[in-house]
Amino acid sequence: MSDCNCEQPLVPHIVEVIDIVEETPDVKSFYVKSAGGGLPYQVMPGQCSMLSLPVGEGMFSCTWQEGQEYQQYAIKRVGLLTEELHQIEVGQKLGLRGPYGNGFPIAASRGKDMLFIAGGIGLAPLRSFIKHCFKNRSDYGKITIIYGSRSYNDLCFKKELFEEWPNQPDTEVHVTIDNPEEAWKGHVGFVPAYVEELAPDPAGKVSVTCGPPIMIKFALQSLQKLGFEDEQIVTTLEMRMKCGIGKCGRCNIGSQYICLDGPVFDLTQLKQLPQEW
Amino acid sequence: MKILAKDKVAELLEKIAQQAEVYVPMAIEQGSGFYPWTEDNKNQPLLLDALNVYNSPKYILFPQTERMYDLKQQGQDLSIDQTHEDSSPRVIFGVRACDARALRSLDDVFLTRGFEDSFYKARRDNVTVIGNACYAPGANCFCEAMGVDLTEPEADVILRDAGNDGYIWESKTETGDKLTRAVAEFLNDKETKAPEAKSFQTQVDYDGVAEKLKGMFEHPLWEKMAEPCVNCGACTYICPSCHCFDIQVKMWGDSGYRFRCWDSCMYAEYSAEAGGGNPRPSGVERFRNRFLHKLEFFSERYGYSLCTGCGRCTIVCPAGVRITDIIKAIKEVDSSVGL
Numbered sequence: 091m092s093d094c095n096c097e098q099p100l101v102p103h104i105v106e107v108i109d110i111v112e113e114t115p116d117v118k119s120f121y122v123k124s125a126g127g128g129l130p131y132q133v134m135p136g137q138c139s140m141l142s143l144p145v146g147e148g149m150f151s152c153t154w155q156e157g158q159e160y161q162q163y164a165i166k167r168v169g170l171l172t173e174e175l176h177q178i179e180v181g182q183k184l185g186l187r188g189p190y191g192n193g194f195p196i197a198a199s200r201g202k203d204m205l206f207i208a209g210g211i212g213l214a215p216l217r218s219f220i221k222h223c224f225k226n227r228s229d230y231g232k233i234t235i236i237y238g239s240r241s242y243n244d245l246c247f248k249k250e251l252f253e254e255w256p257n258q259p260d261t262e263v264h265v266t267i268d269n270p271e272e273a274w275k276g277h278v279g280f281v282p283a284y285v286e287e288l289a290p291d292p293a294g295k296v297s298v299t300c301g302p303p304i305m306i307k308f309a310l311q312s313l314q315k316l317g318f319e320d321e322q323i324v325t326t327l328e329m330r331m332k333c334g335i336g337k338c339g340r341c342n343i344g345s346q347y348i349c350l351d352g353p354v355f356d357l358t359q360l361k362q363l364p365q366e367w
Numbered sequence: 368m369k370i371l372a373k374d375k376v377a378e379l380l381e382k383i384a385q386q387a388e389v390y391v392p393m394a395i396e397q398g399s400g401f402y403p404w405t406e407d408n409k410n411q412p413l414l415l416d417a418l419n420v421y422n423s424p425k426y427i428l429f430p431q432t433e434r435m436y437d438l439k440q441q442g443q444d445l446s447i448d449q450t451h452e453d454s455s456p457r458v459i460f461g462v463r464a465c466d467a468r469a470l471r472s473l474d475d476v477f478l479t480r481g482f483e484d485s486f487y488k489a490r491r492d493n494v495t496v497i498g499n500a501c502y503a504p505g506a507n508c509f510c511e512a513m514g515v516d517l518t519e520p521e522a523d524v525i526l527r528d529a530g531n532d533g534y535i536w537e538s539k540t541e542t543g544d545k546l547t548r549a550v551a552e553f554l555n556d557k558e559t560k561a562p563e564a565k566s567f568q569t570q571v572d573y574d575g576v577a578e579k580l581k582g583m584f585e586h587p588l589w590e591k592m593a594e595p596c597v598n599c600g601a602c603t604y605i606c607p608s609c610h611c612f613d614i615q616v617k618m619w620g621d622s623g624y625r626f627r628c629w630d631s632c633m634y635a636e637y638s639a640e641a642g643g644g645n646p647r648p649s650g651v652e653r654f655r656n657r658f659l660h661k662l663e664f665f666s667e668r669y670g671y672s673l674c675t676g677c678g679r680c681t682i683v684c685p686a687g688v689r690i691t692d693i694i695k696a697i698k699e700v701d702s703s704v705g706l
């Protein structure tokens with residue numbers, strides 16, 4: 091089923107874009123299947139792939155669920171490759187290699203209440219874990235999602251955020267934007283402050299945080315303030331990547347390579363690494 | 368024991384060269400390094416007596432630039448026509464113990480931990496390494512301190528210079544046995560003795576340094592040690608075990624190829640991130656990362672130091688940075704000072 095190119099891990103295989111959805115002014119979702127048809131490979135929530143056009147390769151978190159014949163990537167326009175990706179149309183062929191990284195602690199979180207904290211495009215990786223929880227609803231307790239973006243327009247996956255997820259059983263969704271807007275009736279303020287305000291009870295919970303580095307730093311502090319233990323605090327790290335397989339040396343923090351040993355770490359693990367993230 | 372007479376070396380290389388690309392330590396113009404034994408190069412001086420050549424054999428397994436695969440784009444179509452794994456047979460002749468150890472660390476990086484790098488593997492699987500044992504370490508050598516046995520290069524065949532008697536030829540692996548059979552006509556049987564190894568001129572004590580460094584990430588020593596460094600990256604390019612690379616593309620219109628090339632953690636662009644952030648923003652952090660990778664991180668991951676003690680970085684550094692001084696300073700400093 092999976093035709094992961096394990097024999098030649100640095101050589102992509104070719105996939106075709108079958109749908110493109112504009113999520114926000116600078117985020118688009120790309121749905122891809124193998125150029126020959128079918129799923130490129132299976133992925134665990136939190137794992138990533140290297141997507142490429144001739145201009146370059148980039149690491150992106152992959153969303154896929156069992157039974158789906160395609161993968162999804164939500165990609166923010168920030169530079170050379172992502173700019174070109176935002177220009178392409180359905181039918182475009184791309185290079186794809188993976189899956190890379192360890193993924194979220196799905197098994198270890200079973201039976202726990204889940205607290206998901208995301209900022210901006212950081213909802214993309216978390217979303218695969220969130221979807222997994224909903225699909226296996228009875229494996230997880232209460233689900234709390236706290237998500238924020240710069241503005242209403244910058245909120246990703248609005249349909250799920252406002253229509254689908256809040257209607258799931260035993261689920262709370264809290265959304266915030268950085269600055270007030272006329273039409274916005276919801277919460278205003280940064281994510282970490284909102285977390286402290288909502289003050290979720292740490293008992294029986296696993297928290298998973300994903301977003302820009304600065305948000306992660308403050309959100310982790312907020313969680314510690316609220317009494318979360320190190321092993322209840324899970325996050326993802328991001329660094330520039332080239333190989334994705336722990337060889338090119340680029341993404342190390344101490345002796346760990348984020349591409350291979352991460353990108354998901356809990357605070358117990360992070361505390362053993364040099365503070366270079 | 369098998370002996371290779373010194374006046375037979377050229378003939379032996381000639382014979383091997385019929386089956387494989389042969390690389391030997393030579394001096395060419397101002398440089399020295401491992402060069403292919405070709406018609407053009409044959410009359411250049413062989414450097415089997417010299418301790419270590421300037422350029423290590425790293426590039427033979429891990430070329431400075433390596434074409435990976437060809438790309439073609441036509442309209443919305445994208446294809447990868449050809450990959451360039453290179454499995455030509457190669458023999459590297461006269462590798463010193465430090466450089467042989469560096470090959471082992473490249474093996475550990477490229478061939479273990481979940482993924483085998485197919486470009487490296489194609490070359491590695493088809494290379495035979497002939498080591499050249501050292502008995503008189505040079506002024507900058509400190510391999511022994513880094514856990515390398517200078518008289519036992521990790522190679523398929525070991526040569527031991529027994530003076531006028533020639534080289535003792537010791538096969539160590541099946542690959543070595545195969546080569547030995549192929550060149551049997553140049554080897555004769557004779558009893559002789561390898562010399563006693565002389566002691567090291569550079570004395571360093573690396574014992575416990577990796578462990579001590581664990582708590583020294585924030586130590587003020589780094590700032591002091593990095594001070595002269597201009598982040599030129601010369602030390603990383605010359606190092607036989609530095610393995611970092613970049614992946615880049617070369618396109619002419621619709622077709623081209625993706626390649627990788629050596630990169631250096633000493634450069635800011637190496638770890639620059641979106642929005643101008645960089646986890647290692649200044650030269651100090653990059654300097655610290657390089658030397659911690661050599662002296663601590665790699666051994667945490669793979670069980671031995673990534674510095675083989677070859678001394679090359681000391682020779683090339685324009686700023687006088689000496690890794691041996693760094694080891695000494697770490698060894699001596701109070702690891703809790705300033706923390």
Ligand SMILES: Cc1cc2nc3c(=O)[nH]c(=O)nc-3n(C[C@H](O)[C@H](O)[C@H](O)COP(=O)(O)OP(=O)(O)OC[C@H]3O[C@@H](n4cnc5c(N)ncnc54)[C@H](O)[C@@H]3O)c2cc1C
Nearest residue numbers: 148149150151165166169170171172329330331639640641
């Ligand atoms: C594990 C992981 C998962 C990721 N998941 C997603 C995702 O789901 N969606 C998404 O939109 N983005 C994701 N990213 C970020 C994405 O990889 C980069 O934004 C992208 O590679 C930038 O490519 P570019 O060619 O457009 O930018 P470039 O033109 O290369 O660069 C623009 C800027 O981005 C920096 N940059 C390049 N690569 C990275 C990188 N890997 N991380 C951080 N900065 C980088 C450059 O230094 C430069 O400052 C992820 C990154 C990692 C490491």
Ligand code: SF4
Nearest residue numbers: 606674675677678680
């Ligand atoms: S760090 Fe310096 S001495 Fe150590 S292996 Fe590299 S070049 Fe040689």
Ligand code: SF4
Nearest residue numbers: 596597599600602684
């Ligand atoms: S060669 Fe010397 S100056 Fe150049 S990067 Fe290395 S330590 Fe710094």
Ligand code: FES
Nearest residue numbers: 332334338339349
């Ligand atoms: S991206 Fe190459 S080591 Fe992580």
